Amino acid sequence: DLKITIIGGGSSYTPEIIEGFIKRHDTLPVKEIWLVDIEEGKEKLEIVGNLAKRMVKKAQIDCTVNLTLDRKDALKGSDFVVTQFRVGLMDARIRDEKIPLRYNCIGQETTGAGGFAKALRTIPVILDICKDMEKICPDAWLINFTNPSGIITETVLKHTNIKVIGLCNVPVLMHMVAAEAVGAKSKDEVFVHFAGLNHLVWGRKIYYQGKDVTSQVVEKIVNGMKFTTRNIAEMGWIKEQIKDLNMLPCPYHRYYYLTYKMLQEEIESAKTIGTRGEIVKKVEKELFEIYKDPNLAEKPKQLEQRGGQYYSDAACELINSIYNDKRIIMTVNTRNNGAIADLPDDVAIETSCVITKQGAIPLNTGHVEVQIRGLLQVIKAYEELTIEAAIKGDYNKALQALTMHPLVTSAEVAKKILDDIIKENIDYLPQF
Ligand code: NAD
Numbered sequence: 112d113l114k115i116t117i118i119g120g121g122s123s124y125t126p127e128i129i130e131g132f133i134k135r136h137d138t139l140p141v142k143e144i145w146l147v148d149i150e151e152g153k154e155k156l157e158i159v160g161n162l163a164k165r166m167v168k169k170a171q172i173d174c175t176v177n178l179t180l181d182r183k184d185a186l187k188g189s190d191f192v193v194t195q196f197r198v199g200l201m202d203a204r205i206r207d208e209k210i211p212l213r214y215n216c217i218g219q220e221t222t223g224a225g226g227f228a229k230a231l232r233t234i235p236v237i238l239d240i241c242k243d244m245e246k247i248c249p250d251a252w253l254i255n256f257t258n259p260s261g262i263i264t265e266t267v268l269k270h271t272n273i274k275v276i277g278l279c280n281v282p283v284l285m286h287m288v289a290a291e292a293v294g295a296k297s298k299d300e301v302f303v304h305f306a307g308l309n310h311l312v313w314g315r316k317i318y319y320q321g322k323d324v325t326s327q328v329v330e331k332i333v334n335g336m337k338f339t340t341r342n343i344a345e346m347g348w349i350k351e352q353i354k355d356l357n358m359l360p361c362p363y364h365r366y367y368y369l370t371y372k373m374l375q376e377e378i379e380s381a382k383t384i385g386t387r388g389e390i391v392k393k394v395e396k397e398l399f400e401i402y403k404d405p406n407l408a409e410k411p412k413q414l415e416q417r418g419g420q421y422y423s424d425a426a427c428e429l430i431n432s433i434y435n436d437k438r439i440i441m442t443v444n445t446r447n448n449g450a451i452a453d454l455p456d457d458v459a460i461e462t463s464c465v466i467t468k469q470g471a472i473p474l475n476t477g478h479v480e481v482q483i484r485g486l487l488q489v490i491k492a493y494e495e496l497t498i499e500a501a502i503k504g505d506y507n508k509a510l511q512a513l514t515m516h517p518l519v520t521s522a523e524v525a526k527k528i529l530d531d532i533i534k535e536n537i538d539y540l541p542q543f
């Protein structure tokens with residue numbers, strides 16, 4: 112019997128993960144789900160938690176849903192700990208989006224300087240959680256969603272004794288697009304070999320019915336097949352470049368490949384409809400009104416508007432595959448261990464892995480093409496430095512990390528952004 116603890120339980124995504132456990136209850140006997148939140152999230156926890164209770168009751172499965180603000184208590188006897196929290200709540204995200212824009216740099220939740228700020232706030236908290244886990248449930252798996260997912264996963268890999276796998280829904284969406292592009296009935300008929308980093312992942316090879324169909328999929332993508340996530344504007348691609356690449360880029364690649372266009376779009380949106388964080392804040396308010404309905408006992412359709420869909424379901428499938436040693440292939444964040452020969456062994460990569468009872472075993476990629484190697488290495492170096500800076504509260508390392516990032520234009524700009532980030536997040540930066 113399994114006990115699952117979800118940290119950040121008040122998240123609007125929680126109904127999807129509950130649905131995922133209900134669907135799999137025959138093979139994944141989850142007996143207890145504990146939703147953990149903090150004082151500031153208490154109201155959301157109550158609303159979402161009560162919906163979760165109604166869902167489980169309606170499904171008539173043998174499982175309890177428990178709500179708490181006491182993390183240590185919830186961790187006792189946990190088999191899996193799922194982290195989906197947001198340090199500083201949505202207002203911090205909105206600041207992350209706005210600070211870089213002041214200096215004409217991309218302002219985004221996970222990519223560039225915004226993601227850097229989120230990492231600085233999140234790393235002390237994830238280390239605290241792991242310290243608790245080391246004492247209370249040292250054998251539990253940590254399934255991390257918390258963004259920046261790759262950086263957070265690497266932090267846990269390098270600085271704790273906890274077993275961790277990081278997850279994102281972007282590879283799932285890319286896999287679905289690839290299947291649609293070749294006219295497959297489901298994504299299970301198509302194999303995509305993913306390699307890269309979180310939010311910088313490429314579908315390097317795509318196979319269908321025993322054939323390499325990568326260029327066929329790429330052709331569809333460059334000719335306008337819809338391919339983005341809720342949070343990223345559909346901007347098309349530079350055809351010649353993507354065709355030469357002959358890989359499936361991820362929607363976040365637009366920040367690097369179409370920086371100017373993306374920046375203009377962000378500046379325009381910030382002035383008119385608001386940043387993505389500001390929009391999501393409104394969508395969430397409406398969602399929580401829907402969640403309050405005492406007659407609602409399932410995941411409401413409106414959750415799709417929120418973005419991030421399939422990622423909770425992916426988490427359930429991942430937990431299922433670990434628990435039942437299913438050895439299915441999923442794309443997750445795990446220790447490189449030589450799978451990508453152009454990156455250090457001890458860093459986190461996002462790649463296709465076999466999911467076993469012992470964890471994720473990455474499929475081998477070897478050396479990557481020169482067309483993607485440079486960006487891959489520079490972003491990984493940025494991530495490594497960011498983790499060091501966040502752990503030690505090292506201002507110079509932080510400046511170095513931001514300066515290196517391709518979406519931050521220079522050390523001059525990096526310093527200004529860094530000073531704003533520290534000043535405006537000081538309540539969440541005990542290390543600085
Ligand atoms: P949210 O703002 O709803 O936050 C979720 C909950 O976390 C809130 O109820 C909040 O009170 C709580 N929280 C904040 N600090 C906490 C702490 N120290 N301990 C426990 N709980 C805490 O956020 P969301 O939009 O649901 O997203 C949650 C996280 O998941 C974010 O980091 C987001 O970036 C990430 N996310 C990841 C993916 C992915 O594919 N990897 C997709 C969507 C969202």
Ligand code: MN
Pocket residue numbers: 260278279280281310
């Ligand atoms: Mn993601």
